[in-house]
Amino acid sequence: MAKFELTDIHSLILSAAATRPDGNLLPPPEGLGELSEQLRASYSDLVRHKFAAEIETDASDQIWRSEEGKTYGLVLTDKGKAAAAEQTPAVAKTVKKIDTVFDLLRREQGATLTELVDATGWLPHTTRAALTRLRKKGHVIDKATRDSATCYSITAAA
Template identity: 40%
Template sequence: MTRTLLLNDLQLVLLSTASQRDDGRLLPPPDSIGDRTPAVDKAIKSLLRRGLAAEPDTSDIGDPSPADRDRMIGVRITAAGRAAIGAGQDEGEEDRSSEKPEEKTHPEAESSSRPVSKIGTVLSLLRRDEGATLDEMVAATGWLPHTTRAALTGLRKKGHVIAKDKRGDTTCYRITVEA
């Protein structure tokens, strides 16, 4: 039996941002979240407990018990965290990339070897001439419909202009102006 991993929006944003950073750090929080708050710290602690993020090895540091808040500065996304958001493998695992099929990179992606995220998949669907229906985006990402709608809202907040059209009786979304 497969166990579904449920993450809240804040956790998803933190993991997604960390997966796009070269060092994989969760902090500082992205501009879309704003300042670091107790809610951000709580979300990071939850990710640590679930193995989706990991603290740096501090065994060689003189102070054996740094404050929780200071210790979280170095928290990084783990391979499990990347898998939970569909962001692919950890940079330390790139040596084994030849064992895995090329399907992890999107055909429309630039010449980057970085795996495509779910939001990248949504963007690719929305950039097509025919756009994408909610059902197509849900099928491509594995997200629930309300999560997919929230992602569309997030894209709008980032400056993408998303037009709503009809394809028969079905609503279709398409990016008309890039951010």
């Protein structure tokens, strides 16, 4: 059986749950948005690989699924807690990089792709993907030209 690899989304979910006293995985961490089908798939992965377990809950913001009049949420298992502890430095680093991207995009002159790549250490295609994710989250990102290079800036927040 192939080893299960945690994605960045899995790591963010686990790390956020580890900071909650009750270990709940829901609601989703800030920035991941609503419980979309793609996000549901990530939660399903965590349950299937025993990083999380279902529990009954009445808290409306912690409902994962309902069946026969009962509602269920998700909590960290011991395996999930251990994985969160291992992932926390990497997740913190990723969040710090996103903050750096926001800071650069909020400058009056915005930021070029090269400036974003230099500041984050990401590859250009990863940086472009991050910009796309920001757009999908509702941020308005304008493009302009500065010294013959495309320059990006956030004009409205989500």
